[in-house]
Amino acid sequence: xxxxxxxxxxIVRMCAAxxxxxxxxxxxxxFSTPACSAYIRxxxxxxxxxxxxxxxxxxxxxxxxxxxxVGNGGPAPSSITDAIYKRTLEINTYKILDPIQLDIxxxxxxxxxxxxxxxxxxxxDGVQVHRELLRTIYNFSDIKSYLSKRQETGDAMSGGMxxxxxx
Numbered sequence: 197x198x199x200x201x202x203x204x205x206x207i208v209r210m211c212a213a214x215x216x217x218x219x220x221x222x223x224x225x226x227f228s229t230p231a232c233s234a235y236i237r238x239x240x241x242x243x244x245x246x247x248x249x250x251x252x253x254x255x256x257x258x259x260x261x262x263x264x265x266v267g268n269g270g271p272a273p274s275s276i277t278d279a280i281y282k283r284t285l286e287i288n289t290y291k292i293l294d295p296i297q298l299d300i301x302x303x304x305x306x307x308x309x310x311x312x313x314x315x316x317x318x319x320x321d322g323v324q325v326h327r328e329l330l331r332t333i334y335n336f337s338d339i340k341s342y343l344s345k346r347q348e349t350g351d352a353m354s355g356g357m358x359x360x361x362x363x
Contacts, residue, residue: 200225203247203260205298212308212315213291219315221300222322231326233269238325242267 204225211219220239227235229246236244246263264272264280272280293310300319308315330336 200300204300205296206292207245207247208298208308208317209293209296210290212310212317213293213312215312217313217315219317221317221319223300223303223319225300227322228326229263231322233265234326234329235320235322236265236267236269238329240267243272244269 204221208219208221220235220241222231225247227246229248232244232246235241244265246265248261248263264277266272266276293308296308298306298317303319303321306317306319308317
């Protein structure tokens, strides 16, 4: 799986080398887009990098893309993405840490040491904040009662939302 084996460690290494002090990842690299948006808002992040096949498909097999969400959790406006693209045309060097071993299959924190100091990598439950947000909007008990009397199918389009459907 390209984004978990290659992209996530590369992005972590680049963020750490460029001064980020705290990086948050979903366990196994999974966050649904709504969960990621909720985390960005809840944690007060400057933004979030979402790796998804549904946006800007590219990568070795045409099934990988990158989306950037800003501090309010929503997609970056075109003024920001245009500025990012313009900047990419000027890049001739970049900073990146040496390869690291990062097990993202377990919840917890990992500290990386860089020339600029320590960087904390938090591996979190990508469903938890979103679930708590949804509990303020929906009555899960009523929904469960309703669904227990019917046969329903949920389709997460093979995305990270599948974990939320189970929860």
